[in-house]
Amino acid sequence: MSTAILNAKGIHKAYKMGRGEVSVLRGASLRVEEGEFVVIMGSSGSGKSTLLHMLGALDKPDRGQVEFRGQSVFDQSKPIRNHYRNQDVGFVFQFYHLLPELNVLENIAIPRLVYHSFFGWRAAKRKSFAEAREMLERVGLAEREKHRPSELSGGEMQRVAIARALLNRPALLLADEPTGNLDAKIGTEVLAMLQEFNDAGQTIVMVTHDGCVAEKAHRTVRLTDGVIQADSGTRSGSKSKSGSEAGDHRRGDSGDKPKTEVV
Amino acid sequence: MYKWFLAWRYLHTKMIAFFGIASVMLCVAMVLVVLSVMGGFLDTVRNRSRGLHSEIVMNSHSMQGFPYYDEFSQYLAKKLPDVIRATTPVLSTYGLYRDPAYQQTGPTQVLGIQLDDYVKVNSFGDGLHYQKYFPGTTHLGPQQMPVAGMAMDHTLTLPPDLEEANMRWRKSETDQSLIDRFESAPFEITSPEFPVFAVKGERQFATRVGLPGYVGPERNGIIMGCDIINIRRPDGNFDRTIARGANIVLTLMPLGPTGNPTGEPAAKLHLRYADDSRTGIYDIDRMMVYVDFDLLQSVLGMDSRQLVDGNFTKPRANQLLIDLDDGVDMDVAKDQIALAWIDFQENEIPLDLDSSEQMSLYKVQVLTWEDMQRDFIQAVEKEKVLVTILFSLISLVAVVLVGCIFYMIVEKKTKDIGILKAVGASGRGIAGLFIAYAAAVGVFGSILGLAVGCAFVWNINDIQDWLAWLNPNLRVWSPDIYSFDKIPETVKQADAAWVGVIAIISSMIGSLIPAYAAAKVWPVKALRYE
Ligand SMILES: Nc1ncnc2c1ncn2[C@@H]1O[C@H](COP(=O)(O)OP(=O)(O)O)[C@@H](O)[C@H]1O
Ligand SMILES: [Mg+2]
Numbered sequence: 001m002s003t004a005i006l007n008a009k010g011i012h013k014a015y016k017m018g019r020g021e022v023s024v025l026r027g028a029s030l031r032v033e034e035g036e037f038v039v040i041m042g043s044s045g046s047g048k049s050t051l052l053h054m055l056g057a058l059d060k061p062d063r064g065q066v067e068f069r070g071q072s073v074f075d076q077s078k079p080i081r082n083h084y085r086n087q088d089v090g091f092v093f094q095f096y097h098l099l100p101e102l103n104v105l106e107n108i109a110i111p112r113l114v115y116h117s118f119f120g121w122r123a124a125k126r127k128s129f130a131e132a133r134e135m136l137e138r139v140g141l142a143e144r145e146k147h148r149p150s151e152l153s154g155g156e157m158q159r160v161a162i163a164r165a166l167l168n169r170p171a172l173l174l175a176d177e178p179t180g181n182l183d184a185k186i187g188t189e190v191l192a193m194l195q196e197f198n199d200a201g202q203t204i205v206m207v208t209h210d211g212c213v214a215e216k217a218h219r220t221v222r223l224t225d226g227v228i229q230a231d232s233g234t235r236s237g238s239k240s241k242s243g244s245e246a247g248d249h250r251r252g253d254s255g256d257k258p259k260t261e262v263v
Numbered sequence: 264m265y266k267w268f269l270a271w272r273y274l275h276t277k278m279i280a281f282f283g284i285a286s287v288m289l290c291v292a293m294v295l296v297v298l299s300v301m302g303g304f305l306d307t308v309r310n311r312s313r314g315l316h317s318e319i320v321m322n323s324h325s326m327q328g329f330p331y332y333d334e335f336s337q338y339l340a341k342k343l344p345d346v347i348r349a350t351t352p353v354l355s356t357y358g359l360y361r362d363p364a365y366q367q368t369g370p371t372q373v374l375g376i377q378l379d380d381y382v383k384v385n386s387f388g389d390g391l392h393y394q395k396y397f398p399g400t401t402h403l404g405p406q407q408m409p410v411a412g413m414a415m416d417h418t419l420t421l422p423p424d425l426e427e428a429n430m431r432w433r434k435s436e437t438d439q440s441l442i443d444r445f446e447s448a449p450f451e452i453t454s455p456e457f458p459v460f461a462v463k464g465e466r467q468f469a470t471r472v473g474l475p476g477y478v479g480p481e482r483n484g485i486i487m488g489c490d491i492i493n494i495r496r497p498d499g500n501f502d503r504t505i506a507r508g509a510n511i512v513l514t515l516m517p518l519g520p521t522g523n524p525t526g527e528p529a530a531k532l533h534l535r536y537a538d539d540s541r542t543g544i545y546d547i548d549r550m551m552v553y554v555d556f557d558l559l560q561s562v563l564g565m566d567s568r569q570l571v572d573g574n575f576t577k578p579r580a581n582q583l584l585i586d587l588d589d590g591v592d593m594d595v596a597k598d599q600i601a602l603a604w605i606d607f608q609e610n611e612i613p614l615d616l617d618s619s620e621q622m623s624l625y626k627v628q629v630l631t632w633e634d635m636q637r638d639f640i641q642a643v644e645k646e647k648v649l650v651t652i653l654f655s656l657i658s659l660v661a662v663v664l665v666g667c668i669f670y671m672i673v674e675k676k677t678k679d680i681g682i683l684k685a686v687g688a689s690g691r692g693i694a695g696l697f698i699a700y701a702a703a704v705g706v707f708g709s710i711l712g713l714a715v716g717c718a719f720v721w722n723i724n725d726i727q728d729w730l731a732w733l734n735p736n737l738r739v740w741s742p743d744i745y746s747f748d749k750i751p752e753t754v755k756q757a758d759a760a761w762v763g764v765i766a767i768i769s770s771m772i773g774s775l776i777p778a779y780a781a782a783k784v785w786p787v788k789a790l791r792y793e
Binding site for chain 2: 164
């Protein structure tokens, strides 16, 4: 079996709530092949964001592994993990998360600014901004490069966020309900854009709780009770079906339901 | 790179940065003002104490004094020619003064000095009042009362030698405002009788209608501490109520040849007020009077006297002031002189001294001016320690304040930290961002604070005048308490540099804790801040 681009195995995560603990993930596993567009579905509060954060190394699982091209992400040193966040994955948040003090172009260029040292930046500045501008054109906002995030609509901010996530040409794009805050029309546009990127070869893992959105994907998996339940219908063009296994059932805790709430 | 980029961006788009800058600015200004004023105060106190004596003082513990002071100073001149510049003996005793015109009596400490030599070993000469405006006219020898002559049109003229001395001062004086004040002060007749007191400039002379001149019998001069006979005005100048040359009577207790008070009737000296002295130390200026050394020596019975056995006693002095050459280390010289004093006693003094003389030699101590003024300086130094402690507290408050502000800034920026970490920023880089930001706030705050602090210190007396004009109770700096005319108003460059650097470092330390905290969290933790 060829190595998948991403392979998450038996992810556990529990949050402390007052005295008790709420276990959100209880051994979720997910395998993603190169070029796939995988959608993770699940009701609100089922732990989708939590899982996606682990995949992007934005948070640490209590137990379990995330392997990127066969290399465990959490066993690495901090600098390598930083490099992973910077170069290998791009993350799109539900709430955009742009830096309010920077204009659109600078926001897109931030991964480059972070990458380069003070002196390296001087050499890379021109090229970085040129590429940022190119990304901005691809998301259709070329006219807005000098605007502040506060001057943009939600859909525009999300496009900027996508441009930022893709600036360093990451192998993997992780998107957490990128359309969740947008109205249907704008959401469809953003989705279409993601699909375009995928058609160009971009691997995408997207989280949503909207069934319509999920239809665009090659493969949809469900997160319920803290595990990836089943591999649902696959569209043509999917490169692999072996993406997910049902959560490895162990321990007697499979009975209690994870706390779910409407977020 | 993003550190510098974002630090700069935060600095001019975030309102909170201005609060940070303002708080650093105020702390820096405050510390600089207090440091400059207190430092100026301490420096002045030290300088004034230093000008009181000479660098080295040989001091007898007893009012009886010690003999062979003259022989020893010749011995020193031969033995340590590269160390000693000048020496002069001083007598010290206590007495009562009486000002017959105002019928005022009070206690004094009396110093017997050889005026010409005394002004060479310390800064006594700088504080003499008439000596300043009429240079060369103050002496302690026999003198009459100078009287200004008044023409029928009330124009006032002083005796020719005083006028001539005054011209000498005017020619050498570089401060035109002093000359203007001298010219402009009103001429007043305070009594229709003769002689009336007249003011010329701020100086007082008796006046008679007719030609100027000298009146009265010749009497030895006395220099009075300025706070004994004058009234200090709130602006630090004095109202002189006694005319130059007026009578002062000094009553003293003679000591016999062995230093034992004789119990004879007290000696009364009729003297003329020749000048007043201002050392700038209030306790001295309200107690001390100065008369001629030889005169006091004979009145106190400390000159050479024939004993019943036909031998003569040696004249005695209470102190020998020793001025050192430039560049001579004071403490080294002190030890050299102390050794020389022992050598001198062993080799140069006859072996058959009587017991009282022997004793009096033992009681001599060789001291530096710092030793002499130890109590006074120690009081001031204690004050300095107190102020330093207060400062450290204030600085601590400043650091905590800056720390709080940075904590708030980092709190507000937690989401940004999450975003930056999500795109791969390292913890170190994030900490660096906030430290760079803090350093920038510190630099701007310090520069502004130093500017404000300097402006305040340089104009502190005007500010005080303005406050006093609003409400007299706000006059905090009273010249009669501090003996200074003005609040010190200079800023030392080194002080300013230190305060600035410490403020910048404090800002960075203040940001260190929140920056470190920010650096440690997982990105999601920061992002969940909604
Ligand atoms: N930092 C946290 N502390 C406590 N509980 C958390 C934390 N983050 C998430 N949760 C809880 O974990 C559950 C899953 O959250 P999330 O992954 O955001 O769900 P989803 O994205 O599927 O809506 C929710 O019940 C949420 O309240
Ligand atoms: Mg979510």
